[in-house]
Amino acid sequence: MGDEARHRLRVLASVAIGLVGLVALIVVAPTGLSVAVVAALIAVAVVVFAGWRRLLQVVVVLVLVTFFVSVLIRLLPGDPTDAILGFSTPEQRADLRTELGLDDNVFSQYWDFLNDFLRGETNYYQSSGQRAEGTPVWDRLGSALPVSLLLMLYAQVIALAISIPLGILTAYRAGSRLDKSVNTGAFALIALPNFVLAYLLIYYLAVQNDFFPTQGYVPFGENATEHFKSLFLPALSLSAGLIAAYMRLLRSDMIQTLQEDFITMARSKGLTTRRILLRHALRPSSFTLLTVAAINLGALVGGVVVIEVIFQLPGIGLLLFQAINAKQYPALQTMIAIIAIVYVLANVVVDVLYSVLDPRIRHARAAG
Amino acid sequence: MPEQPADTLREQAIAADAAATGLPVDAGLEVPIAAAEAGTEGVFKKRLGIGAWVAIAWLGLLLLLMVFAPLLPTPGPRERVSGLAFQQPLCSASDCISGHPLGGDTIGRDMTARLVYGARNSLFIGVGAVVVGFLIGGFLGLVAGYYRGRLESYIVGFLDVLLSVPALILALSLAIFLQERVQEIVGSNEMAGRLTLTFALGIVAIPSIGRITRANTLVWAQREFVTAARAQGAKDSRIMFREVLPNVVPAMAAIALLALAVLIIAEAALSILGAGITPPAPTWGNIIVEGFDYLTNGRAPHIVFEASGAIFLTVLAINYLGDAIRERFDVREARL
Amino acid sequence: MSPRRQRKSVTADERFPSAPLDGPLLEVADVKTHFKTARGLVRAVDGVSFSLERGRTLGIVGESGSGKTVLSRSIMGLLPKRNVIREGSVRFEDREISDLSPHEMRQIWGSQMGMVFQDPMTSLNPVMRVGKQITESLLHHLDISKSYADELALALLSSVGIPEPQRRLREYPHQLSGGMRQRVMIAIALACGPKLLFADEPTTALDVTVQAQILDLLQTQQRERFMAMILVTHDLGVVAGRADEIAVMYAGKVVEKAPASVLFTDMKMPYTEALLQSIPKISDKSHTRLRVIGGRPPSLIDPPAGCRFAARCPYVQDKCLDEEPPLLPGSTPGHEFRCWFPVGTPEGRAALERNRAAGIAPPAYEPVIGDGATAPASTTSGGTV
Numbered sequence A: 001m002g003d004e005a006r007h008r009l010r011v012l013a014s015v016a017i018g019l020v021g022l023v024a025l026i027v028v029a030p031t032g033l034s035v036a037v038v039a040a041l042i043a044v045a046v047v048v049f050a051g052w053r054r055l056l057q058v059v060v061v062l063v064l065v066t067f068f069v070s071v072l073i074r075l076l077p078g079d080p081t082d083a084i085l086g087f088s089t090p091e092q093r094a095d096l097r098t099e100l101g102l103d104d105n106v107f108s109q110y111w112d113f114l115n116d117f118l119r120g121e122t123n124y125y126q127s128s129g130q131r132a133e134g135t136p137v138w139d140r141l142g143s144a145l146p147v148s149l150l151l152m153l154y155a156q157v158i159a160l161a162i163s164i165p166l167g168i169l170t171a172y173r174a175g176s177r178l179d180k181s182v183n184t185g186a187f188a189l190i191a192l193p194n195f196v197l198a199y200l201l202i203y204y205l206a207v208q209n210d211f212f213p214t215q216g217y218v219p220f221g222e223n224a225t226e227h228f229k230s231l232f233l234p235a236l237s238l239s240a241g242l243i244a245a246y247m248r249l250l251r252s253d254m255i256q257t258l259q260e261d262f263i264t265m266a267r268s269k270g271l272t273t274r275r276i277l278l279r280h281a282l283r284p285s286s287f288t289l290l291t292v293a294a295i296n297l298g299a300l301v302g303g304v305v306v307i308e309v310i311f312q313l314p315g316i317g318l319l320l321f322q323a324i325n326a327k328q329y330p331a332l333q334t335m336i337a338i339i340a341i342v343y344v345l346a347n348v349v350v351d352v353l354y355s356v357l358d359p360r361i362r363h364a365r366a367a368g
Numbered sequence B: 001m002p003e004q005p006a007d008t009l010r011e012q013a014i015a016a017d018a019a020a021t022g023l024p025v026d027a028g029l030e031v032p033i034a035a036a037e038a039g040t041e042g043v044f045k046k047r048l049g050i051g052a053w054v055a056i057a058w059l060g061l062l063l064l065l066m067v068f069a070p071l072l073p074t075p076g077p078r079e080r081v082s083g084l085a086f087q088q089p090l091c092s093a094s095d096c097i098s099g100h101p102l103g104g105d106t107i108g109r110d111m112t113a114r115l116v117y118g119a120r121n122s123l124f125i126g127v128g129a130v131v132v133g134f135l136i137g138g139f140l141g142l143v144a145g146y147y148r149g150r151l152e153s154y155i156v157g158f159l160d161v162l163l164s165v166p167a168l169i170l171a172l173s174l175a176i177f178l179q180e181r182v183q184e185i186v187g188s189n190e191m192a193g194r195l196t197l198t199f200a201l202g203i204v205a206i207p208s209i210g211r212i213t214r215a216n217t218l219v220w221a222q223r224e225f226v227t228a229a230r231a232q233g234a235k236d237s238r239i240m241f242r243e244v245l246p247n248v249v250p251a252m253a254a255i256a257l258l259a260l261a262v263l264i265i266a267e268a269a270l271s272i273l274g275a276g277i278t279p280p281a282p283t284w285g286n287i288i289v290e291g292f293d294y295l296t297n298g299r300a301p302h303i304v305f306e307a308s309g310a311i312f313l314t315v316l317a318i319n320y321l322g323d324a325i326r327e328r329f330d331v332r333e334a335r336l
Numbered sequence C: 001m002s003p004r005r006q007r008k009s010v011t012a013d014e015r016f017p018s019a020p021l022d023g024p025l026l027e028v029a030d031v032k033t034h035f036k037t038a039r040g041l042v043r044a045v046d047g048v049s050f051s052l053e054r055g056r057t058l059g060i061v062g063e064s065g066s067g068k069t070v071l072s073r074s075i076m077g078l079l080p081k082r083n084v085i086r087e088g089s090v091r092f093e094d095r096e097i098s099d100l101s102p103h104e105m106r107q108i109w110g111s112q113m114g115m116v117f118q119d120p121m122t123s124l125n126p127v128m129r130v131g132k133q134i135t136e137s138l139l140h141h142l143d144i145s146k147s148y149a150d151e152l153a154l155a156l157l158s159s160v161g162i163p164e165p166q167r168r169l170r171e172y173p174h175q176l177s178g179g180m181r182q183r184v185m186i187a188i189a190l191a192c193g194p195k196l197l198f199a200d201e202p203t204t205a206l207d208v209t210v211q212a213q214i215l216d217l218l219q220t221q222q223r224e225r226f227m228a229m230i231l232v233t234h235d236l237g238v239v240a241g242r243a244d245e246i247a248v249m250y251a252g253k254v255v256e257k258a259p260a261s262v263l264f265t266d267m268k269m270p271y272t273e274a275l276l277q278s279i280p281k282i283s284d285k286s287h288t289r290l291r292v293i294g295g296r297p298p299s300l301i302d303p304p305a306g307c308r309f310a311a312r313c314p315y316v317q318d319k320c321l322d323e324e325p326p327l328l329p330g331s332t333p334g335h336e337f338r339c340w341f342p343v344g345t346p347e348g349r350a351a352l353e354r355n356r357a358a359g360i361a362p363p364a365y366e367p368v369i370g371d372g373a374t375a376p377a378s379t380t381s382g383g384t385v
Helices: A003-027 A034-075 A080-085 A091-100 A106-119 A135-170 A177-191 A194-206 A225-257 A259-268 A273-311 A317-325 A329-357 A361-365 B005-020 B050-067 B111-145 B149-163 B165-184 B189-221 B224-231 B236-272 B284-294 B299-329 C003-007 C068-076 C104-109 C128-141 C148-160 C165-169 C179-190 C208-225 C258-266 C270-277 C320-322 C346-358
Strands: A123-130 A132-135 C026-037 C040-052 C057-061 C084-092 C113-116 C198-200 C228-233 C243-250 C252-257
Touching: A003 A329, A003 B111, A034 A106, A034 A329, A034 A361, A034 B149, A034 C003, A080 A091, A135 A177, A135 A225, A135 A329, A135 C243, A177 A225, A177 B299, A194 A225, A194 A273, A194 B236, A194 B284, A194 B299, A194 C148, A225 C208, A259 A273, A273 A317, A273 B236, A273 C040, A273 C104, A317 A329, A317 B165, A329 B165, B050 B299, B050 C104, B111 B149, B111 B236, B111 B284, B149 B189, B165 B189, B165 B236, B189 B236, B224 C003, B236 B284, B236 B299, B284 B299, C003 C128, C026 C068, C026 C320, C040 C084, C040 C243, C040 C252, C057 C068, C068 C084, C068 C113, C068 C198, C068 C346, C128 C148, C128 C165, C128 C179, C128 C252, C148 C165, C148 C179, C179 C208, C208 C228, C243 C258, C243 C270, C252 C258, C252 C270
Parallel strands: C057 C228, C057 C243, C113 C198, C198 C228
Antiparallel strands: A123 A132, C026 C040, C026 C084, C243 C252
């Protein structure tokens, strides 16, 4: 098998494993070992593709982040268990303290947290009867994550669907009136926070005219049309900022690419404009777009949280919000940790894709 | 070829992301032809355009209103005026109380007053966060870019870790968990809230500011006047602060403005999530939160829209200005 | 039917019934190309005319800024439309092509005319495999199957002298050496069998050792395919022995045009003489100062009233500053030049003497060996850069 083919296979295998792992994380409510299994699979994928060094980096980052997250509880003054449990007896609180490891030093607390986390046993606590009872966070997470991921996915799809043609068009017709007006529009769109856009959309499309539901979520299984309707306004609000940014980026990248010599050469071969734009100019220009799309995952996560609260979509953002209100700090910790982990891993996947698209990087990696 | 493609990838993306919020490619700069013989050049704008002046005007107005808030001919931000509740802006019907051009909020407070005092809080937090970000992030970036070597890799590593958490999540966590601790120290509810948010957002801003400062420092620290100063026996700290920093500052001014815009929006987002300043102290964010239900039932949408509009206009103005400045001064991080 | 379908059903030959074989392949008449820029109208090409027969090579020589690259792109029609003014007529196979629509031009590009660019590293798509870049052109213009296109690409790579062509097909440009990349570019340009090839500084970006190979390759291909070639370069050495006819360009105009042999032995334009003299010779002693032409080319936005070379010409007289010399025929047929006081004529010699005596001439041409240097530090050289 040729060098190329082998490399391709490795990349595909690791991406597949990574995706399978993420899906498992999402869909299957983890019990016991499965989190560890998923983690191991992902680790394998990272090593297979990116090498040990990258895996080490990722692990270090994840440890630091989760450690920080587990330390958060210690930042709270007084006795956090007061807040967590609300009305409760001192015994219940003492039990909780032991369970959370708050009486020990910070490292054994972290170790406890890690254990609980990996086994999927972090809980929501309520007082009832003699002891504090917990219901695992994972249960709720399992159903919440898909909603958030779908929202992010739709937002990216909408954003790319609108921004790529616009970007190509304005790059090709740079300097024209069309270009200038689109650019001004994009500039305004960037300054518009996603929640403001959400309010506008809600008011004009949901309150004044009944095109879309104001709030609430319908799962795909229940009713496909309603599902898309319920997610449309949220995804659109989220995508606005992305559209502007992607379009700008693609445009400036393509303008530069279109000035390159190989474009003139492609013209001199007599190829059609469409082919040149799509096959020759777009590909090199898409790299930065892809990386920005990845980096934007972070901003998108923030946006998802806000949008879910506004539209009352039962995703991880709303979960976060409810946990905040209920002062369920341990559960909060877990959720924050999970979000951070998914974010880090997603970035690794993007690096993989990036190297697939740009053969220069691929060969540099293989060489060095 | 970069030794660590992933690193450059991220830096490129951050730079590209920043660039993506830039002004449109300017008029007059038609796509130049490939043939170098023509010797064409783009038109370089040496003065700020009319848009920039409009932006400055708006920000100036805002500043004036904020500073002279107590002198405004409106009731205070917490005063309830009976009968004013839910009054529409520019209302002319017979049962409207005059002198309240922006209408009233849910419990009868004057919207103008709420918004102006809200501006005070929101901008205090925003500016404060930028200051915190620059003090820490800027310092780290300066040091990293000047000293290079292992110190630089540690600092960059630290910044990277901060960057690996999604920004809003980090801000949220800090805001929630720090709030009561700060309240313990500072006492009053309102000030504590402001400080918590300032620090939370400031910490979130550190990594981006740090990287950009480092990038700009790298460019300047390699110039010869630095070597010359060192040859004259000047101490490192002196060189850093007297020679390199003044050159880095103009570029950072633009970044500061853009960061301010982002943080104003972030404050509002945190309020929506319930981690912002609690009422009755007004911020643009919690005005929105208060008015949200009356947007969905259609009774008083103006509350949300006025506050949102204020945020939007301010952010637009800041973005415009920040870009105009950046186009003149900044170094493209991607080159490094 | 969409244009795409239409194209596939027609072969290249049917679209362009061959013009009578006895006419010139290319006739360029008074072509002007001006660019609208922020600083004014740049007259990059200001009235150039020539004609080219099938199978013959025209060398266009000039320093950077002379307009030679713009000329080749103008003729081929590859310039952007915005802010570019084109005048004059370009007839290819007795058909006017200067006013064709982009769609029609696209049928000519690649199949009738090809261009080899200067820097193969930037002219080849870095993220597309070499084979694909060749077959793309084939599949677009010819009605053939993909596998046949692949075979053709393989054959093309061999014919341009690339070893292990099978392997190279699947590689990317950055995996090849400079010389090989240029060969690939030539293969791409020749893929559909064009009747005219533009070679725009084809060897400038290459090692000296590879330059001769590439030029030989071009010549061989041209002979085998009976193709006309326009060789654009700043290096007289490149066209010596390889071009049938040479046109020397300066500041957007052709200042001398002659069959190659005539140009080298009987040049008339002082600029050509200066170019020739600035080529270092093997017979020179070591450490001979390089002869340069002092001064810089004139501005293309506001060209001087008289002869454009006047400011740097050792033969310059008052008449040169006031009146622009027209292109006049010389003694040999096919020789034209643009000068009031040409080299090798009594008027010219007298002019040179007058200038030397007055001490106002730009530095003399004679080699300065170990003498007090009189050449200024100016950098523009007419020969090898």
